[in-house]
Amino acid sequence: MSQPKRGFHERLQALTPRQQQAFMAALCERMLPNYTLYTQMTGAGDPAGLRAILDLVWEQLVVREARIDFERQAEKLAELEPPGDDDSFGARRALEVVVALTSLLDTLRGDSPEAVLEVSRISKAGVRAFVEMTEGEEDASRLAKLVREHPLMADENDFQDAVLEAAETQQLDRDALKALRRLGRNEGVSNLGLEAG
Template sequence: MASNLNLTNLSLWQQTAFSAALLERMLPNYKMFSQAAEFGNPALLRNQLDLIWQRLGQGQVKINFAVQLEKLEEVIPDIEDFDFFGVHPALDTCMALGSLLQGIQDSDEETIGNVPLLSKSSVSYYVGLVLAQEQSEQDDIVIKEQDIEDHPLMQWEMATQEELFHALNRAKENSDTCKKLKQLALSEGMSSLGIELE
């Protein structure tokens, strides 16, 4: 299972690429929220993730991390300001991208390692809401952790993380690998929450 993947077996480059690929699946969740709430800037997040891919693929790309993190800070939604579900995955996306930028700047595996946790957490939260909705006519809504783990969306998240991990294990650290990872992450044409990509 993906939760048992040992990312420390991957190089820092591989861990960064792994997290960037997961963010490809998270970005559409932010975009959907942004359009519905008329808040934020999906193009900024897209540009920041593109900068990370360019750095991974070419190595010489300079990123002003302080400026990028400051820009990101301005488009992070506050959960208190929005009363619909979409704010949660949007916040997770921003936190994940911020962790990746900070982790690259600091060469910190632990910070980069927040990304797969946030990706999984986003799916878990959404699945919990779906299961609660399905039980809404019952007096007692009881959602077990196992019910969330067994849900197809969570199974897909775990399988995707595992697939990306194994693809990276034997991959060269170059732009071709970056392209393959992006294709792999988006191969189903859906975000991590099952939202169809435009």
């Protein structure tokens, strides 16, 4: 008798902590342009600071004996949040990047079993918010259908599936991690289909 096919969330939770971290890092990589765009539009934030922290995560994944103080990185990251009084669409998307990266750092600082699901949800929620904003549909059930069937949401689901598959099947050596990172960078296009200039 064949095993029933495991759902996406079960598969995510079945990954080793290191595989989960690689999955989350690839998603953060793809969300990063949203933060950069926010900075370009408002002058707030520091994309280079965020980039440096994410680079350290990749370094830790590649060089397991690397001694990186992720407590300190988490403190630095907290300072990169958009101002609390900015409730703009851009600020919310920029905050998602910071929150996702914070969840990833939590796993490097200790045990955080829900982090991988959290990062997956954050990325999808950003896409949903973007579709809701751009489609301007008032009817809730029509809007939900629009979101489900929207090309950006299909792309997001395909992307997360591809990253999960890559994380599952690999020993995650240097080349596999490089490939995952390239996948995450998505040629500079974010999960919202936006590119920072």
